[in-house]
Amino acid sequence: MKSYIIKRACLALGIIFCISLITFFVLNVIPGDVVAAMLGDFASKDAIEAARAQMGLDVSLPMQYINWLKNILTGNFGNSYFQRKAVLTLIVNAFKYTFTMAIAAYIVAIILGLLTGIFAALYHDKLPDRILMSISVFGISAPSFWIAIILQIVAGLRLGWFPVSGIKSGIWWVLPAFSLGIRSAATIARVTRTSMLEVLKQDFIRTAYAKGLSKRRIIFVHALRNALVPIITILGNDFGVLLTGSMITENVFNIPGIGKLLIDAINRRDIPLVQGGVIYVAGICVIIYFIVDILYAVINPNIRLGGEK
């Protein structure tokens, strides 16, 4: 187990290193002089050169990468060209919103997904099952930012139940959480249904019925616990998906999260901010996948006992 964790940690570090390499070189091949654009049309040549040296842009590209990496490792992500603030501060502030939104959506997705999946499995091949599964296909196919707009129109404007845009208190998260969570809920529902159907066929369920246990206990304790392994696999991967999904959906609701920060940075060609944002979110995703992998190993003895997947 220990050697598995060490191996997996090395892999995660390698992946983060590659991601930093790709991010840096992709974002630095952009044509156009950023410094000149930043200082405006009236800046003298000397002023541009001085600014460039100050930003560390006067050395070769590989050197710039090494310096950038060194700085990042010490927690210095540089300064935003336009906001004149430390990139890390901006990112961490914005990330709070994105993370909250992903968590809120995650909760919606898990509750909605599990309940729908279990319900559909119990009514296998009957009308409720068909209806729920058709809705789930719809949910998987709809882009979350469109669901967000439709929810804004229906639940926000027409019915007036929830505030439409911005974040002030808990209730403002309801629409964002649902619009982001529905897609994952649909995936979870489908996996739960399949997994539950598999388990409900087995002998120990029949035994449990024969013992006279209540149906609720059998379903939620005996069956669900055994159906959980494939569901947890999906749950782990989904969080990373929700995190990036949140970056798009928050634009609909005007939430000042990392997606909005990045899009603004992209529009202003604020390269340190874009670079920092991408590497930060990517790093967090890699760490989440790492943790999820370790958790699988804990749950699934096949991996724990040395067998590779």
Next chain:
Amino acid sequence: MYHSDILKNMAKNKIAILSAMILICLVIICIFAPFLTPYDPNKQALNDRLLAPSMTHLWGTDQYGRDILTRCIYGCRISLSVGIISQLIATFIGYFLGVAAGYFGEIVDDIISFIIQVFSSFPFLLFAMALMYALGAGKVNLYLSLGFLSWAATARLIRSKVMEIKNQEYIQACKIDGGSNLRIILKHLLPNCIPMLIVSITLGIPNAILSEASLSYLGLGIPVPTASWGNMIAESQQFIRSNTYYSLFPGLCIIVTVMAFNMFGDGLRDALDPKLHSQKGGL
């Protein structure tokens, strides 16, 4: 498996047939777009701004008086082309890297497997955003960046398939016979992988379409005024108070298309190889 078997399997699956018919309709609509609508997708008619659906404009008009149905039809061209071309690119890269890893093994496998790991563990949409920013918005750049980012799942599938079949007798026979590696890869391994490749293209397309819509929504995909479902939704957002229909239709177009590809892909997978249960990661 013979083609007749595949067709027979497909014919049994009513949902797959229905989605195939929807897809054929969509392709026909894309090809004959100029003949299907009397309007120009980009021509502004400021007197007809933001009209509700009516007999002259079935889905209403947008803030520049452009017919929304017409723009959705032309948006379909963008979505299908981005979906199909990007997935062809992805499959091409995925096949060759997957075969190289599975066939040559050892250090080649180690390196390629690591690259596959890297590409499947970074957040897809985030890097699509970064790439589109670096390359600039536009159709060709969308093909390239979505293709370049989504090959990992295919490569992984092909790798394990090749590892499974490379030691079979007919491959060994070809080797003893003096067949070159390239010959084995193209003449013997490729036909075995074709069913897998078709399935992974079909199931990759809906993800590519959704990614294109998201990127265009953010302003990083198809630049305005060219119509794409994503940028139409972005433009419609200012008018959700007055014009509900404007947001509704492009989204429904996305859903119908993505749903049809997903269900057709599932049907195809079951028909080609009931044991093949793979899913490509999406948004």
